[in-house]
Amino acid sequence: MKTKLLKIKELPIILILIVISIIISVANPAFMTLENFLDILKSNLVLAIMSMGMLMVMLTGGIDVSVSSVITAVAVITGYSLMHWSSNLLFTILVAVLSGTVMGLFNGLLIAKLKIPPIVATLGTMSVILGLVLYITNGTWMTGIPEKFIDFGRKKLITFPTGDGKALGIPIQFLFLLVAVLATWFILRKTVIGRGIYAIGGNRDSAERMGFKPDRIIIFVYAFEGFLIGLAAVAHTSIMRQVDPNAFLGFEMQVIAAVVLGGASVLGGYGSILGTLIGVSLFCVINNGLILMHIPTFWQKIVVGLIIIGSISIDMTQKKRTERNKTRVDVE
């Protein structure tokens, strides 16, 4: 039992999460409350949904820096569709998911068919998409989302009664996260494509020889990521009740950082859904904790930066140690 527990890959990061949570709750008991947890959940749903797509991309050895501009574009399209076409929920989700998938498909084609390195291709699409969105919207907020959609966004899945008569609840947007996680889990664990994703991330040539079609898998991965970004955009719009074309500036770095904190390797082939979710939680808890601990905003970036480097370094030394032990066994 003990050894089995120690073998969990995510153990170091789980321990870091626990230690940090304890430090924060000692400093401010308000951290360990249901209200705060629901708050963290609601404000980081979008990050969590998008991290699932990024995880899949990074498993293939790719990276996508265009996520922030894609979600901005999808949110603007969704907002426009809500205001000018229909406030029907299913139609809205369809529009969002379709536009996200198309943009993802475009990235996938550039990377798989034209063999442009992922970071460069998505850098290009990022400046194209964001430039177009900002040109069309002129950077101004879109307000006037129909009431029907706003009411949907206010719904709660499960409510918990609290002492003072107010009711806390899990936001309806949690469903989007659930769908994203389950879909990612299903693809990675239960389909041939999922095996292919890990295989081409581990070694592209061997994967190809085994009969996987890397090009198709890569196109699928980016399209699926776009699909998830579509879901994230609907969740975001229903939470914020308006569309701000500048809301996601620099968000791609947060998504990448969260996935990487969760133990995914940027070189591909290594990373798990559980790890990624813990990475996202760690990222959110740190941000939330720094506010609760009344740490001046200027210090927050220093702390976040150091924690990113620190936890990856710990992870790295851990990996090195296990590798060294492995070789020692081989020699004997």
Add this chain to the structure above:
Amino acid sequence: MWSRRSMKPELKRRLKSKEAVLFLIFVVIFVFMSILSPTRFLSLYNLQSMAYQLPEFGILALSMMIVIITGGINLSVTYTATLAMIIGGFAMSHMFAGGSSAGLSVLVGIILMLAGSLACGAFNGYVIAYIGVTPMLATLGAMTFFEGISLQVTRGGAISGFPIEFIKIGNTAVLGIPVPMIIFLFVLATVYLFLERSRMGATLYMIGSNPKVTRYSGINVRKNLFITYLIASLLAGIAGILMASRYNSAKESYGSSYLLQAVSAAVLGGTSIAGGEGKVIGTVIAVLIIQVISSGLNIIGLNRYLTNVVMGLILIVVLTINFLTREKQFRNN
């Protein structure tokens, strides 16, 4: 006049090289911009203002290129530049306000700026080379970290009150050539000699194409990587000095748009993002292209958001052309 047969094979090869194609693209764009706006694009004023803007971007692109050649990337490059300029600028303006002579404060300021950038480089280099963290992640964390320290010093504002002698560095010309341009040419020559004409430069290419084999061939990869990040950060520090001097102040957000542009310039110039490949001249031509496009589109009054769209499209189109030519060569062979 130039029949195909009389061309020497060496010359022919050179004319077909990536850099030659890139230079041709540069010429076409330059001519195109000149035709679009002959009076303003070709004006002495515009050419000079481009010559003032280009060096800081060019040096950052070269810094990025060195790191990419070793198979890494430095996302903290612009924050290295700004942290360096803030540390040095803080000391310089305080010394100057405290009654020290202008010359001494400028000297101390510049030394601290260079030292600050070296410290950033040592931090990145240690985490990447000795702890073994992937460059993208290490520098991603460092980016936030450096930004945080900068904000801690400036409290979100800008540091100003530099002696006029410091401001002159970025704003004067000698014999009509802006001082930043002279510094850029000097840096360019040094980087060229270092990368393409020195033993250590060759080592960096080897590390970039295969670190494991390089290590087994008896080369201290860690030490070389560490020095790479030191050098790249020193270049960022020099760019920081130019920016602080040109803007007459120091702020953490200066030049943040240069980050992705620097990666674009290196890649457009033919540097392989996977490492082991890339030429200084290619990066320089790419820098020229990006500068001419951004200045040119600005002059003809194109919306600045659409300028970003054009930049992105050019990046994608050039890489597509690269892919197609490679494919053609592959098929011919």
